[in-house]
Amino acid sequence: MKSIIVTGASSGIGRATAEAFLEQGWKVGLIARRGDRLAEIAAKNPAAIPLPVDVTDASGMQAAFDKFLDMTGRLDALFNNAGSFGPSASIDEVDLDDFDNVLNVNVRGMFIAAQLAFRQMREQSPQGGRIINNGSLSAHSPRDSSICYTTSKHAITGMTRSLSLDGRPHDIACGQIDIGNARTELVDDLNARALADDPNANLMPMMDVGDAARLVLHMAELPPEANVQFMTVMATKMPYIGRG
Template sequence: MLQDVNAFVTGASQGIGREIAITLADYGANVALAARSDGVYETADEIDTKALPLTVDVTDESSVIEGIEETVDAFGGLDCLINNAGIAGPTAPIEEVTAEEWDRTMAVNVRGMFLTTKHAANHLRNSDRGRVVNISSISGKRPLRNRTPYTASKMAVIGLTRTLAVEFGNDDVTVNAVCPGATKGPRIEAVIDAQADDLGIEYEQAKRQVFTDDSALGSLVEPNDVAEVVAFLASGRAQTITAQDINVDGGTAWY
């Protein structure tokens, strides 16, 4: 499905990003693994020969430029950009959120996508199978108590996706967003812990009350479910799907 596609995946050191990178490689893609942490090398070990681990800070423009240039030099081009890098940001009412916390959340979750897309753009336009997949969240579509920076950043990703789809359309580059629900992994565990502390309840109660009770399936999302949707959108099978924000959330957000 992705034989010889050259992909650049941000936030590939853990969680959804790692799962996406491994899934793309399993379908035949060459995958550049971009992240700040050494976890990219662990991900590369799982993928083996199709992986290019890179230390990249998506908030640093020079780091992004260097990472994309290394990818193009190694693979001979760039066909697919997966913008997955993100942080959860603070869990607090708006009056307790610091300007630094707000700025950091926006820098990673929004500015990072701007920078990677900006510097990948010409390569994607020159590809005959250009794809961009941005990882947003259903929290960009519905309220999430005491998570203003995160929810605002994820709504921004949806707006970015729709506008980029129009900008890239004449070059047959598709741009879509995937909106996961609460997905199993260390990040959601930390968020649930913070919500439990804020509400004064136990972890399992917070998980049900905040994340699973209002979903059709009543469960957290598996990372591989997200990765499979990303792989489909990155493939030739999705060549006429663009400007969409697709939920993978067990039936939580219905639009």
């Protein structure tokens, strides 16, 4: 049975992805802060292993990985997904603590997960595995008032490139999926903020979160000699391409 750890697995893209892997017979480690939500997933499938921990807690993450590996003996993939959007504001209105909090989750947290996965994949026999980072369309084309989130996602693109290069000698592949407007709690919250500012605002077009989850599964199930380096999937009518 193949094994994967999914961070941010309690809701949104992470939960949908975890459930997609479970349906295909993978052993899935579920990492998130909200243990009650992880327990809900595990109650429906014995192949789900709840690992409640904050991704920014390095020692806690080490313990979570150790617990998972004690049960599986191997890590075939990591979906590095946990993230936070932070404040919607221009840079002069952003509190430095809020900026630090976003980078702490979106960069430090993803670094910790990738480091632990890379180390395990390098040391296990047979060597190798796959790391899939959740980037964002913001890594290419930001929405307004997203300085904290956009900065963090540009960092993740750099992380993906570095991991891909450093992983080659060890059969560790790394790819990135940039997802635009899947219906999640985060996007629903952004729509709610827009409506609070303007009750007549045009809400963002959205796609089903399950469509994004199936693409992560596709990336993970490729043979070792193939890798999706970067993939973009988004709601069809998003204004990503074109001019205003």
